[in-house]
Amino acid sequence: MQGDKGPVYLKLDHLAEETVAEIERGLHIVERPTRGHFHQGRGTDHRNQMIEMHISAIGVCAGDSASGIFVDKHARTTIPGLYATGDMANVLHNYMLGVFTNGAFAGLDAVDYIADRDFASFDDAEVERVRVLAPTKRDDGIPPNQIEYKTRRLGNDYLQPHKVTARMALAQQRLEEVREDMENGMYVRNDHELMRALEASTILDCADMAGAASMYRTESRWGLYHNRVDYARDDENWFCHTILTKGDDGKPAHRKQHVEPYIVEVDDDEKDAYYKQRASASSVAAE
Amino acid sequence: MPLAQTATTVPVVVDNALCITNKGCTVCVDVCPLDVLRIVETDDGTKTAYMKYDECWYCMPCEANCPTNAVIVNLTYLLK
Numbered sequence: 024m025q026g027d028k029g030p031v032y033l034k035l036d037h038l039a040e041e042t043v044a045e046i047e048r049g050l051h052i053v054e055r056p057t058r059g060h061f062h063q064g065r066g067t068d069h070r071n072q073m074i075e076m077h078i079s080a081i082g083v084c085a086g087d088s089a090s091g092i093f094v095d096k097h098a099r100t101t102i103p104g105l106y107a108t109g110d111m112a113n114v115l116h117n118y119m120l121g122v123f124t125n126g127a128f129a130g131l132d133a134v135d136y137i138a139d140r141d142f143a144s145f146d147d148a149e150v151e152r153v154r155v156l157a158p159t160k161r162d163d164g165i166p167p168n169q170i171e172y173k174t175r176r177l178g179n180d181y182l183q184p185h186k187v188t189a190r191m192a193l194a195q196q197r198l199e200e201v202r203e204d205m206e207n208g209m210y211v212r213n214d215h216e217l218m219r220a221l222e223a224s225t226i227l228d229c230a231d232m233a234g235a236a237s238m239y240r241t242e243s244r245w246g247l248y249h250n251r252v253d254y255a256r257d258d259e260n261w262f263c264h265t266i267l268t269k270g271d272d273g274k275p276a277h278r279k280q281h282v283e284p285y286i287v288e289v290d291d292d293e294k295d296a297y298y299k300q301r302a303s304a305s306s307v308a309a310e
Numbered sequence: 311m312p313l314a315q316t317a318t319t320v321p322v323v324v325d326n327a328l329c330i331t332n333k334g335c336t337v338c339v340d341v342c343p344l345d346v347l348r349i350v351e352t353d354d355g356t357k358t359a360y361m362k363y364d365e366c367w368y369c370m371p372c373e374a375n376c377p378t379n380a381v382i383v384n385l386t387y388l389l390k
């Protein structure tokens with residue numbers, strides 16, 4: 024994409040009209056309603072050309088990746104009583120249907136969980152209040168949109184694939200500086216900006232986690248998504264989940280977790296289907 | 311902090327003549343997940359919805375849910 028082999032394209036122009044129309048319905052109505060307007064404005068059409076793609080988000084959500092907050096089959100997180108469903112849970116391709124279904128499992132389980140329970144006491148409420156309101160207590164400082172912009176910029180330019188170890192290390196160093204600026208200097212003028220300040224802080228957490236998790240997995244996997252130029256795929260050491268937690272020092276800590284066997288039997292030649300969806304530059308050129 | 315004015319075309323345009331916020335409607339403000347729309351008093355003393363913060367997601371419930379079709383979400387030049 025940014026390397027010398029890019030760009031990456033979405034190629035639909037070899038598919039039947041009804042297939043393209045169905046995919047477009049998803050992309051232009053469910054996914055992002057303005058996407059059709061966008062292509063119209065540019066004069067681009069999936070039917071007669073390949074469309075250039077780009078990655079522009081710090082990807083911890085499970086909707087498009089295989090990551091997210093770790094949950095069991097009841098959508099329980101590792102904190103008793105806290106559930107996660109939808110794009111942010113580690114359930115592959117969760118999207119809308121997934122969140123409705125998984126949300127129902129979570130709800131049913133939660134009803135049982137709270138049956139004989141009172142509200143928990145929350146010791147950290149005051150600490151949290153101080154953290155959240157800090158940007159309102161200053162007279163001047165950095166607006167949250169600039170913290171967010173810098174975080175996203177570093178994420179997009181340094182953490183996205185192809186992943187280069189030295190580049191990611193630089194990002195981690197710079198993101199640490201942004202965190203210091205955010206914690207000591209972010210300034211908001213009203214409730215809207217305070218909301219954006221909280222989002223900026225969450226986005227920074229995501230960038231930190233994405234960088235740390237990417238550095239931990241010293242191999243390449245999932246095609247472009249975790250293509251580390253310094254490492255090849257390594258099933259022997261990395262056919263596993265990697266779990267990121269908050270370490271005792273407040274920084275990300277990591278461990279490996281084994282992959283449960285498939286519930287439905289999968290043929291050997293289907294296990295790598297993911298890698299076969301992609302057309303290489305040479306095969307497209309040969310068409 | 312010193313503030314500067316940077317010209318930008320915002321995506322959401324509200325047709326003041328169609329907007330019925332005078333009758334109590336705040337639908338677009340309420341449905342926007344980014345909290346970027348507000349109601350403002352215009353020069354002639356009537357009120358209208360408008361885009362206050364230029365942080366649009368282009369998700370469009372504001373346009374889809376306005377009872378009088380007063381809201382249009384445009385793709386701005388930088389997104390073209």
Ligand code: SF4
Pocket residue numbers: 324328329330331335336337338339358359375376377378379380381
């Ligand atoms: S939804 Fe339409 S009518 Fe209602 S406040 Fe917004 S612009 Fe005005």
Ligand code: SF4
Pocket residue numbers: 322341342343344345346347365366367368369370371372373383
């Ligand atoms: S398109 Fe979405 S983000 Fe933009 S103003 Fe409308 S509701 Fe808000």
